[in-house]
Amino acid sequence: MTKTPTHYFRTPVTAPGPLGQSMVRSMGAIRRNPLSYLNEVWRQHGDVVQFPIPRPPTYLVNSPEGVRRVLVDNARNYGKSTIQYRALSLVTGDGLLTSDGPTWRAQRRVLQPAFHHDALADLGSHVAEATARIAREWKGIDERTVIDADAFMMNAALEVVAGSLMSTDLTGQSAEIAAATLEALDVVIARARVPITPPSWLPTPANRVLKRSVARLDAAVSTMMSARSSDPGADLLGMLLSVRDENDQVLSVEEIRDQLVTFIVAGHETVASALGWAWGLLAEHPTVADAVASEAEAVAPSRAIAYSDFPHLTYSRAVVEETLRLYPPAWLITRSAGSSDRIDGVEIPAGALIIVSPWLLHRHPDLWDNPEVFDPSRFASDVPRFTHIPFGAGPRLCIGRDFSYVEAVMVISELGRRFRVEFPEGQSLPPGEPLVTIRPSGGMPLHVHPR
Numbered sequence: 001m002t003k004t005p006t007h008y009f010r011t012p013v014t015a016p017g018p019l020g021q022s023m024v025r026s027m028g029a030i031r032r033n034p035l036s037y038l039n040e041v042w043r044q045h046g047d048v049v050q051f052p053i054p055r056p057p058t059y060l061v062n063s064p065e066g067v068r069r070v071l072v073d074n075a076r077n078y079g080k081s082t083i084q085y086r087a088l089s090l091v092t093g094d095g096l097l098t099s100d101g102p103t104w105r106a107q108r109r110v111l112q113p114a115f116h117h118d119a120l121a122d123l124g125s126h127v128a129e130a131t132a133r134i135a136r137e138w139k140g141i142d143e144r145t146v147i148d149a150d151a152f153m154m155n156a157a158l159e160v161v162a163g164s165l166m167s168t169d170l171t172g173q174s175a176e177i178a179a180a181t182l183e184a185l186d187v188v189i190a191r192a193r194v195p196i197t198p199p200s201w202l203p204t205p206a207n208r209v210l211k212r213s214v215a216r217l218d219a220a221v222s223t224m225m226s227a228r229s230s231d232p233g234a235d236l237l238g239m240l241l242s243v244r245d246e247n248d249q250v251l252s253v254e255e256i257r258d259q260l261v262t263f264i265v266a267g268h269e270t271v272a273s274a275l276g277w278a279w280g281l282l283a284e285h286p287t288v289a290d291a292v293a294s295e296a297e298a299v300a301p302s303r304a305i306a307y308s309d310f311p312h313l314t315y316s317r318a319v320v321e322e323t324l325r326l327y328p329p330a331w332l333i334t335r336s337a338g339s340s341d342r343i344d345g346v347e348i349p350a351g352a353l354i355i356v357s358p359w360l361l362h363r364h365p366d367l368w369d370n371p372e373v374f375d376p377s378r379f380a381s382d383v384p385r386f387t388h389i390p391f392g393a394g395p396r397l398c399i400g401r402d403f404s405y406v407e408a409v410m411v412i413s414e415l416g417r418r419f420r421v422e423f424p425e426g427q428s429l430p431p432g433e434p435l436v437t438i439r440p441s442g443g444m445p446l447h448v449h450p451r
């Protein structure tokens with residue numbers, strides 16, 4: 001362990017960590033690849049690391065006990081008022097992902113029913129439709145053509161979210177809306193990485209991009225809302241339109257807009273990123289891909305995979321879980337400590353920024369044998385709690401967790417049964433780029449061959 005000084009600009013140092021000078025020297029590397037840097041400081045300094053940042057004092061927490069303390073046991077002490085969530089709220093407003101305290105609790109109560117079992121069955125039919133469309137497209141593709149599997153998954157995931165939660169057919173517009181989402185999130189990333197950013201009203205190039213892409217998302221949402229003026233319907237949008245708050249008031253247009261944009265943003269790039277990586281991993285591991293195909297064949301011989309098959313697709317689910325272990329789309333979870341606390345025996349001051357990285361935890365060698373190896377059999381039985389946290393944990397656990405498993409498992413199973421994927425000659429799994437989610441750098445270039 002490195003010996004650390006006791007104060008940075010009068011901030012008490014309570015845990016080991018890099019010295020200020022070494023962090024300054026690493027700034028370029030941090031910008032280029034924050035994950036490698038996190039990995040390096042964790043290897044050098046242990047499971048609770050303090051960064052030499054005075055305001056706010058900043059800690060990395062990388063143990064199951066620490067994660068449990070922050071996200072579950074003392075969750076009320078750890079809010080979302082962090083630079084990352086403030087940046088995200090430039091796009092999502094005050095929606096479920098970024099809100100806090102009583103506002104969040106009231107929102108979660110209203111929105112939870114949209115994710116109950118019946119709603120998931122409806123989701124299944126949207127997934128089956130999107131999958132059948134991709135299968136038709138892949139079938140028509142020349143076997144020498146290189147496709148970007150990641151782009152296919154982005155469009156499909158957007159259509160599924162819009163279709164199942166907002167009963168809106170975005171088939172024709174999905175590429176454009178997906179691009180607007182990614183553009184807006186790129187600006188958010190840049191902001192979250194640079195502590196001093198120009199205010200969002202200044203017409204900088206980045207702010208102009210943000211304004212344009214948010215306007216595009218707003219336009220999509222407003223089309224969805226106006227299509228419902230007579231009958232609210234029973235999906236998430238319908239619930240938002242008919243719900244009344246404690247004062248018997250309906251939600252404002254802005255409140256509904258914030259939730260819809262939140263669900264579009266949180267519900268498509270995440271699933272698409274996981275699916276994109278899954279195709280890359282299957283291309284690298286043909287025996288695993290064959291096992292996915294055999295399972296689908298056994299569960300649904302001579303018909304397409306349906307929602308009712310989901311509980312029986314245990315191998316495909318393990319493939320998805322293992323993909324989410326190696327490439328957790330939400331690679332960073334941040335919190336702000338309301339009061340002082342102790343995490344893993346370390347004194348945490350009030351106001352501290354806590355960083356939990358599922359990516360790092362999922363590669364911890366004390367928790368996983370050969371952590372870098374893709375091996376779905378790890379998930380043949382339950383893994384210990386708080387070691388696999390792609391969806392977070394505790395009260396702020398991802399509301400779309402079951403939704404994501406249904407979608408990802410159905411897609412992998414049905415397309416995996418019908419197609420074999422392969423990297424073009426000389427190419428392999430691309431490096432991950434940690435943006436809002438971990439994206440394959442340059443997409444996921446693959447050949448697809450009918451089985």
Ligand code: HEM
Pocket residue numbers: 096097098108161262263266267268270271274328329330333334389390391392393395396397398399400401403404
């Ligand atoms: C593989 C796919 C997904 C991953 C890896 C993922 C990951 C996460 C994580 C880690 C959190 C917790 C963040 C924190 O504690 O700071 C979260 C929250 C959330 N996710 Fe997901 N998510 C996925 C899919 C979805 C889907 C499909 C939806 C919606 C359809 C969704 C909507 C949300 C929302 C609204 C929250 C905030 C929940 C709350 O705080 O009450 N996510 N997600």
